[in-house]
Amino acid sequence: MLDDIVLFIQIVRHGGLAGAAQHLGIPPATVTRRLQNLEKELGCQLLHRSARRLALTQEGEVYYQSYRDLVEEFEITQQRLDRERSQLSGKLRVLAPANFSHSVLRPMWLAFTREHPDIQLELILSNHLEDMVKAKADIAIRIGEQPDSLLYQQKIGQMATVVVASPEYLRQAPIVTVPADLQNHRIVGSSLRLKWQLTHREAGVVEEIFPRFHAQSNDLAFVKYWVLDHQGIALLPVSEIFEELHSGTVIRVLPQWQGHVRDIYAVWPTGRLLSEKAKHLREYVRCFLEQTALQSI
Amino acid sequence: MLDDIVLFIQIVRHGGLAGAAQHLGIPPATVTRRLQNLEKELGCQLLHRSARRLALTQEGEVYYQSYRDLVEEFEITQQRLDRERSQLSGKLRVLAPANFSHSVLRPMWLAFTREHPDIQLELILSNHLEDMVKAKADIAIRIGEQPDSLLYQQKIGQMATVVVASPEYLRQAPIVTVPADLQNHRIVGSSLRLKWQLTHREAGVVEEIFPRFHAQSNDLAFVKYWVLDHQGIALLPVSEIFEELHSGTVIRVLPQWQGHVRDIYAVWPTGRLLSEKAKHLREYVRCFLEQTALQSI
DNA sequence: ACCATAGATTGCATATTTGAAATCATGTTG
DNA sequence: CAACATGATTTCAAATATGCAATCTATGGT
The missing domain is CATH 1.10.10.10 (Winged helix-like DNA-binding domain superfamily/Winged helix DNA-binding domain)
Incomplete structure (x- = not known):
């Protein structure tokens, strides 16, 4: 009709x-x-x-x-x-966390642009949350759920925090075999996370620790600097010390234990259809994170 | 889709x-x-x-x-x-000429309401042109084409004018056998129609006459009164002297000839659909006029 | 007045959609 | 926790719509 x-x-x-x-x-x-x-x-x-x-x-x-x-x-x-x-070709504006993109996601971004020469990727990196709509972004990658009801969110992976320290620090400090041992160490960390919730990989046992911080900052990058400067042990997201872990500048303490898990989301505005290419990117990131299996480095 | x-x-x-x-x-x-x-x-x-x-x-x-x-x-x-x-039932507002409705159309209006008790007919009779839209009429019946481009028009019949006089007048006057004979008669008529164009029913011959008017009026009803008062011969629309012709109060002169033909239209506003019942009325009137065959009383 | 032609329509075989009833799935209730 | 009931889905025959090609038709040009 x-x-x-x-x-x-x-x-x-x-x-x-x-x-x-x-x-x-x-x-x-x-x-x-x-x-x-x-x-x-x-x-x-x-x-x-x-x-x-x-x-x-x-x-x-x-x-x-x-x-x-x-x-x-x-x-x-x-x-x-x-x-x-x-539109599988054309412009695609993506908002993503800078740290995360520089570290964990770097190979993914490189591969994505290499594999999709028809997609004109505009990668807007930032460490603070930007307004997607204002930035006219098609899709954003965010760590942690957003409390914004105007956004659709889909979990595309997760990232564990790990306990790390520099080899130099560990050489001159007591051995750590169980979480409780951390009480005898110098701890540096985020002022936003005073309770460390550690989970055993196999057993799944959860231990909660309230470390006595030797130094605190709200800036995770600065926490990393302290670790690199052999000042102590920290609980950091994998993304923050990805490279250092690979290069050995920093090594994991209590490798069988991991800290709280932070979920990684693809986020896009409601009321608009997710373009085919944005959907594609979302899947691409999801696959990448799955393979990289960050939750158990 | x-x-x-x-x-x-x-x-x-x-x-x-x-x-x-x-x-x-x-x-x-x-x-x-x-x-x-x-x-x-x-x-x-x-x-x-x-x-x-x-x-x-x-x-x-x-x-x-x-x-x-x-x-x-x-x-x-x-x-x-x-x-x-x-909606075949419901209200139907119709604008129509008063004279015409009183005379020729009277039996039609009576029959229509009798045959359609479900249609609530509101008959707005008037001798001067009213604004259809203002009157909220669904359809109008008009004599002569309207120069209004906002109206749809459909010809539904035609009405001839005929030459008439009272028997009394004719008894004391010369016999009329051809149009030219009219020059010897007292003529009364409309001041709007100074030229009489007479057409022979069979032959189709057209004769034009410019009568010398004994009396003139812009009101056709008044012309009729003169005729009834035996004052002379007039050219009148059938609608105007319909009853008198039937009753014999008035009789036709030159019955083989008829005057100019006036078209009868159904008229309705553009941009609106003609309701089924209005359409029905239109057809009803058309059929009636066809049967009544006014153009050759 | 004729013809050529653009453009609408129809015939027929085929593909698609429909409808009624059976079947399946899942949340609710005894 | 099993039976029920509601509501979605599938099955298969019948109806309907589609596509191609042939046909028809009115109009503009000659």
Whole structure:
């Protein structure tokens, strides 16, 4: 019914059944029959049609006037949604945490751009939360759930925090075999996380510790500097000391235990369709994080 | 496609496929399949559905938000047009010329109301042209074409003018056998029509006469009074002296000839659908005029 | 007045959609 | 925790719509 009305509007717009047929990519026979159908359903003729000329009947005129704008709006909406979805090439603006992108995600970003030369990636890195809508980003990667109801969120991975220290520090300090041993050490850490919740990898036992901090900062990067400067033991997200762990500048303490887990989310605004390429990126990141298996470095 | 979107909106509104199916009077199977179809076409799932619960997916949410208002507007338009058309019962306001309705059309109006007790006819009679839109009339009957482009017009009959006089006048006056004989008579007539154009019924010959008027008025009713008062011969529309002709108070002069023909139109506003009952009335009048065959009393 | 032709329509085989009933799935209730 | 009931889905025959090609038709040009 609505589809036939759209067809009717198209016929009027193109000034003929043939034109509409061509524009819509359907055979003229179908156009004829669907129009006849519509006329039968409405119980009145809409178009005076002869081989060469086409004219609206009075009823046709009324129906055309009534539906024209509506059909146009439908088409605009349809186009908008199509555009939002189906562009695999084109610009893709992504918001992501800077630290995380520099460390863990670096190979992923490099691979993504390498593998998708048709996607024009604009990577907006920042350590503080930016407004997605203001930044006109298509999608964002965030650590920790966002309390924003205007955002859709999908968990795409998780990242553990690990207990680390520099080899130099550990060499001159008591051995740590169980979490309780940490009480005998110099601890540096985030002022935002006063309780360390450590979970054993296999046993799943949870131990809670309230370390006596030797130094605190709200900036995790600074906590890392203290660790690198052999000042003590810290509980840090893998992303923060990813490279140092690989290079051996920093090594894990209590490797069988991990700290609280922080979830990683893909986030995008509600009310808008996630484009195919944004969806693709989301899956790409998810796969990458799955393979990298950060939760058990 | 759009039909399926409408269906989707209905499903969301009713909170389930079954509800929508019932509301639209189609089997649930069709609803299921059309929804599946739409999802396939759009390339994404719109609804999370289990046996008991139904929830919009994120994409479904977007599509619903985008199309909800449009679908509603569409439905309103559809209802409006349906209402305009398909009410055979209900009120019908008709504008018509008073003279014409009193005379020629009188039996028709009586018959129409008798035959259609379900149509509540409001007959607005007037001898001067009233504004249809202001009068909120559904349809009007007019004599002569209207120069208003905002009106649709359809010719539904025609009315001849005839040459008439009272028997008393004719008894004491010379016999009239050809139009030229009129020059020897007392002529009364409309000041708006100084030239009499007479056409022979069979031969189709046209004769033009410029009578010397004994009396003139812009009011045809007054012309009739003169005739009834035996003051002379007049050229009058059949509608004006319909009853007198039947009763014999007035008789035709030159019965083989008739004056100029005036077309009778059904007239209604553009941009609105003619309701079924208005259409019906139009046809009714047309048939009546055809049978009455005014052009050759 | 004729013809050529754009453009609408129809015939027929095929593909798609529909409808009624059976089946399946899942939340609720005894 | 099993039986029930509601609501979604699948099955299969029948109805409907589609696509291609042939046909028809009115109009502009000659």
